Amino acid sequence: xxxxxxxxxxxxxxxxxxxxxxxxxxxxxxxxxxxxxxxxxxxxxxxxxxxxxxxxxxxxxxxxxxxxxxxxxxxxxxxxxxxxxxxxxxxxxxxxxxxxxxxxxxxxxxxxxxxxxxxxxxxxxxxxxxxxxxxxxxxxxxxxxxxxxxxxxxxxxxxxxxxxxxxxxxxxxxxxxxxxxxxxxxxxxxxxxxxxxxxxxxxxxxxxxxxxxxxxxxxxxxxxxxxxxxxxxxxxxxxxxxxxxxxx
Amino acid sequence: xxxxxxxxxxxxxxxxxxxxxxxxxxxxxxxxxxxxxxxxxxxxxxxxxxxxxxxxxxxxxxxxxxxxxxxxxxxxxxxxxxxxxxxxxxxxxxxxxxxxxxxxxxxxxxxxxxxxxxxxxxxxxxxxxxxxxxxxxxxxxxxxxxxxxxxxxxxxxxxxxxxxxxxxxxxxxxxxxxxxxxxxxxxxxxxxxxxxxxxxxxxxxxxxxxxxxxxxxxxxxxxxxxxxxxxxxxxxxxxxxxxxxxxxxxxxxxxxxxxxxxxxxxxxxxxxxxxxxxxxxxxxxxxxxxxxxxxxxxx
Numbered sequence: 001x002x003x004x005x006x007x008x009x010x011x012x013x014x015x016x017x018x019x020x021x022x023x024x025x026x027x028x029x030x031x032x033x034x035x036x037x038x039x040x041x042x043x044x045x046x047x048x049x050x051x052x053x054x055x056x057x058x059x060x061x062x063x064x065x066x067x068x069x070x071x072x073x074x075x076x077x078x079x080x081x082x083x084x085x086x087x088x089x090x091x092x093x094x095x096x097x098x099x100x101x102x103x104x105x106x107x108x109x110x111x112x113x114x115x116x117x118x119x120x121x122x123x124x125x126x127x128x129x130x131x132x133x134x135x136x137x138x139x140x141x142x143x144x145x146x147x148x149x150x151x152x153x154x155x156x157x158x159x160x161x162x163x164x165x166x167x168x169x170x171x172x173x174x175x176x177x178x179x180x181x182x183x184x185x186x187x188x189x190x191x192x193x194x195x196x197x198x199x200x201x202x203x204x205x206x207x208x209x210x211x212x213x214x215x216x217x218x219x220x221x222x223x224x225x226x227x228x229x230x231x232x233x234x235x236x237x238x239x240x241x242x243x244x245x246x247x248x
Numbered sequence: 249x250x251x252x253x254x255x256x257x258x259x260x261x262x263x264x265x266x267x268x269x270x271x272x273x274x275x276x277x278x279x280x281x282x283x284x285x286x287x288x289x290x291x292x293x294x295x296x297x298x299x300x301x302x303x304x305x306x307x308x309x310x311x312x313x314x315x316x317x318x319x320x321x322x323x324x325x326x327x328x329x330x331x332x333x334x335x336x337x338x339x340x341x342x343x344x345x346x347x348x349x350x351x352x353x354x355x356x357x358x359x360x361x362x363x364x365x366x367x368x369x370x371x372x373x374x375x376x377x378x379x380x381x382x383x384x385x386x387x388x389x390x391x392x393x394x395x396x397x398x399x400x401x402x403x404x405x406x407x408x409x410x411x412x413x414x415x416x417x418x419x420x421x422x423x424x425x426x427x428x429x430x431x432x433x434x435x436x437x438x439x440x441x442x443x444x445x446x447x448x449x450x451x452x453x454x455x456x457x458x459x460x461x462x463x464x465x466x467x468x469x470x471x472x473x474x475x476x477x478x479x480x481x482x483x484x485x486x487x488x489x490x491x492x493x494x495x496x497x498x499x500x501x502x503x504x505x506x507x508x509x510x511x512x513x514x515x516x517x518x519x520x521x522x523x524x525x526x527x528x529x530x531x532x533x534x535x536x537x538x539x540x541x542x543x544x545x546x547x
Contacts, residue, residue: 188285189382220390220424221278233543
């Protein structure tokens with residue numbers, strides 16, 4: 001019983017010490033800012049980037065270890081500030097929270113911001129025949145998609161695609177797909193989910209009929225070989241739709 | 249009370265899945281008529297626009313180890329060929345299936361089977377005043393499938409039964425159900441086959457199918473079905489469970505047409521009625537190919 005009481009006392013002391021240490025770390029005031037970009041290693045990011053921390057704009061420069069660092073004019077508590085950044089051709093998470101990190105053996109600290117990012121890509125849809133083709137498009141956003149501050153994903157729209165005017169869908173992140181919906185003359189609906197990863201394998205110019213359409217309705221049947229064969233047959237009506245893509 | 253009974257039936261068939269796959273190599277052939285452009289009337293049973301008719305012929309061939317014949321493990325290895333013709337028109341579907349087996353000498357198995365199926369689809373809208381097209385929400389949708397099949401009597405060479413042909417028939421309900429809280433699909437199958445003169449075996453099975461996972465631009469696919477149910481001969485024996493896990497790899501295309509798909513299927517099962525062979529493992533490797541698919545014009 002006495003031993004158990006002693007153990008409990010030691011545990012309480014440890015918990016108090018840990019909470020004290022973490023509270024003091026959280027309360028630290030730093031002026032050095034470190035930004036780590038995750039997910040867009042392929043994109044060539046500038047050597048110097050302006051980031052917004054609270055109301056202040058700070059220029060961070062690329063370091064040999066792959067992160068960007070800069071110094072703020074005014075010291076701040078990292079846990080109380082968020083960072084936003086606007087980069088060309090890249091989508092980044094918005095209002096990223098900071099965390100303090102002690103450096104120089106605890107003598108000073110830096111605010112670390114870990115920013116998720118991804119490259120952008122653009123889709124162009126061309127109608128190679130004279131006939132107008134009704135086409136709808138929207139951006140498919142998955143649950144873990146990056147929510148950017150500025151470059152909003154394309155809103156859903158329906159157009160009549162004509163040969164003279166190819167459709168350019170505003171840039172979306174590489175993790176996102178563009179949902180293209182077509183309606184045949186007889187009312188049959190077909191949907192495609194177009195992803196940059198898929199198009200990259202197929203080439204710079206891809207016929208829409210080369211992609212597998214997906215089921216258009218919610219029902220008791222899921223994907224099966226019979227439905228796939230039907231969708232392939234339906235897709236033949238849209239061989240005149242050609243896709244091209246680029247990374248802006 | 250009637251509403252409660254309907255809700256109970258819908259709930260019973262509301263976990264996920266599509267049935268009909270008693271054979272390890274026979275996939276589901278469900279195509280909602282709205283995928284063909286059909287529009288259902290607000291009642292959900294009739295259609296206002298028929299959609300394009302669609303016909304398809306598919307062939308299958310391969311080998312099965314420890315073939316499971318109608319929930320009965322045989323321990324036999326066999327090769328098979330299977331041809332299916334499906335016709336989808338309006339809110340109806342018609343299937344013709346022919347199967348032949350090359351069985352080991354002494355195995356009590358049929359060497360042919362013919363199956364006819366007829367299905368009628370339905371789609372009940374969330375708003376009972378509106379018709380249901382491809383983009384419209386539904387409260388429930390699915391089909392009811394009637395099956396009749398004839399097969400060679402597996403005991404024809406014994407003195408147990410002298411008939412040449414056995415028959416089987418069944419009813420299947422595939423349903424998608426959407427409530428304010430959840431959305432789900434499922435299948436309930438009842439079949440009856442003759443086991444002796446004037447005696448039948450009944451099976452009641454519930455099918456659950458997990459989501460299909462695809463990789464490499466849909467060229468590699470994984471799917472799994474889980475069936476639970478019971479069989480009645482002298483009495484009901486419940487708890488029979490069967491899993492069919494299938495890996496499918498698309499072969500390359502030649503001349504614009506796909507050469508086919510290679511499938512590897514694994515079917516472990518648990519049979520409460522058997523004292524000595526309660527767990528079984530069925531394995532199949534087979535190739536399938538669509539030999540004809542025709543999308544008709546609107547009538």
